[in-house]
Amino acid sequence: MVTGVQTCALPIYQMKEYPAFTLDKGLYDETTYWGRVKYNMIRCDFRKVILGQKAHDEAVAKIESWKRGENKYTDAELWNARNIIESMEHPQTKQIINPIGRMSCFVPANIPIQIGMLLAPPTTFNVILWQWINQSYNAIFNYSNRNTSTESNNMDILKAYCSATVVSVAVALAGNKLVAKMGGGGLLGKCIPWFAVACAGAANVYLMRFKETRTGITVTDKDGNALGVSKKAGTKAVNLTALTRVILPTPVLLLPPFIIDGLKKIHCVPSGKWGNIITQLVVCTACLWGAMPLAIAAFTAIQPLAVSKLEPDLRAQLEKSGYNDANVYFDRGV
Numbered sequence: 520m521v522t523g524v525q526t527c528a529l530p531i532y533q534m535k536e537y538p539a540f541t542l543d544k545g546l547y548d549e550t551t552y553w554g555r556v557k558y559n560m561i562r563c564d565f566r567k568v569i570l571g572q573k574a575h576d577e578a579v580a581k582i583e584s585w586k587r588g589e590n591k592y593t594d595a596e597l598w599n600a601r602n603i604i605e606s607m608e609h610p611q612t613k614q615i616i617n618p619i620g621r622m623s624c625f626v627p628a629n630i631p632i633q634i635g636m637l638l639a640p641p642t643t644f645n646v647i648l649w650q651w652i653n654q655s656y657n658a659i660f661n662y663s664n665r666n667t668s669t670e671s672n673n674m675d676i677l678k679a680y681c682s683a684t685v686v687s688v689a690v691a692l693a694g695n696k697l698v699a700k701m702g703g704g705g706l707l708g709k710c711i712p713w714f715a716v717a718c719a720g721a722a723n724v725y726l727m728r729f730k731e732t733r734t735g736i737t738v739t740d741k742d743g744n745a746l747g748v749s750k751k752a753g754t755k756a757v758n759l760t761a762l763t764r765v766i767l768p769t770p771v772l773l774l775p776p777f778i779i780d781g782l783k784k785i786h787c788v789p790s791g792k793w794g795n796i797i798t799q800l801v802v803c804t805a806c807l808w809g810a811m812p813l814a815i816a817a818f819t820a821i822q823p824l825a826v827s828k829l830e831p832d833l834r835a836q837l838e839k840s841g842y843n844d845a846n847v848y849f850d851r852g853v
Contacts, residue, residue: 540585540597555816559622563811567606567623575615578603610820611667611850619656620663622815622853626808628656633803637796646692654687654723655680661727664853666756668737668748669730683726687719694718713772720764728757728852738824738833738847746840746847747833752824756851759818767814775802815853822851 538546546561548554578600581592592600606623607615618624632653639645658680671679694715731753738749779802782788788798823846826834837847 537594537598540594540601542582542601546598546602549819552816555819556812559812559815561602562606562622563625563808564606565623565627567603568618568621568627570603570607572615574603575607609664609667616663617659620659622664622811625660625811626804629653629807630800630804632656633800637799647688650688650691650719651684654684654691654719657687657720657723658683658727661724661760665728666731666736666753666850666852668850669734669753671730675730679727679729683723686726687723690719690722691715713768716768716772717765720768721761724761724764725757728760732757736849738829738849740842740844741846741848743848746842747836749824749829749833749847749849751829752822752847752849755822755824756849759822759851760853763814763817766817767810770810770813771803771806774806775799778802778806818851820850820853821848823848 545554545558547557549558581597581600582604584591585597606621609616619628632649635649635652639649661683662676662679697715732750734753735748735750736753736756737745738747738752739745779788779798782798782802788794825846826837826842826844829837829847
């Protein structure tokens with residue numbers, strides 16, 4: 520792995536030919552699904568985990584230089600700088616996200632968790648321990664990438680964390696017991712872990728971001744100007760994000776059993792316990808790496824909400840102010 524200084528000098532993402540740099544639109548067309556997939560592949564680049572304040576400041580300096588009309592950097596360098604900033608900053612607060620909460624950390628953080636789940640004897644204690652570690656990480660990730668227009672104090676965060684981890688661990692445990700009871704065989708047996716993890720992941724999102732549905736989140740016009748606060752928008756933001764957590768484990772948990780079975784049939788799995796474990800780890804990691812940008816790209820980051828679906832008081836406020844767009848907009852988080 521390269522060091523932080525080296526990474527700053529290397530392009531995080533390379534294209535054969537970059538378009539003229541601009542801040543008005545992204546490198547890809549994010550109104551399309553595959554455009555969002557490509558953008559999220561950049562954000563999921565694991566090298567960005569180790570980027571710190573220096574790399575961020577250098578990237579910001581390049582963008583500021585471009586804004587001043589200075590022609591010091593190539594389009595590739597400017598796009599790379601913008602990608603670094605957007606991968607490190609929260610889109611609303613513009614504060615640097617803790618490395619463990621960044622999208623680029625999701626796959627690397629899950630590798631040791633997978634190793635622990637694969638190697639630990641399947642006792643109740645070990646299952647609870649590794650599910651707690653797994654769901655604790657999910658809680659950190661969900662909180663780090665939430666919509667920040669809803670303020671939370673330390674007690675709110677603690678309550679959300681405790682409820683999220685307890686409920687999601689309980690759901691995952693129930694799924695594991697059901698698999699054990701069924702012997703884990705057959706198509707249904709292979710689907711139960713997916714169902715348990717999907718439910719646990721969705722529950723984690725709902726509980727970590729529950730306050731958004733209760734107090735609402737800021738809605739804006741298409742230019743990002745705040746118009747008010749809506750619980751309907753908060754509910755939609757959490758619902759869509761929870762749905763991505765149902766999509767995310769689909770290739771990770773449904774595909775590996777079939778891939779590994781296929782590899783075994785053609786004798787491509789090394790013999791012995793360690794050979795089987797390494798094969799599982801490689802296959803699961805590859806599936807997770809592909810699944811993350813695919814799942815996150817399911818919905819646009821900035822979502823529209825019809826004015827007609829807003830709360831009556833907010834709708835009346837917008838009508839009184841002369842707002843004539845059919846939609847308001849909000850950041851759904853990740």
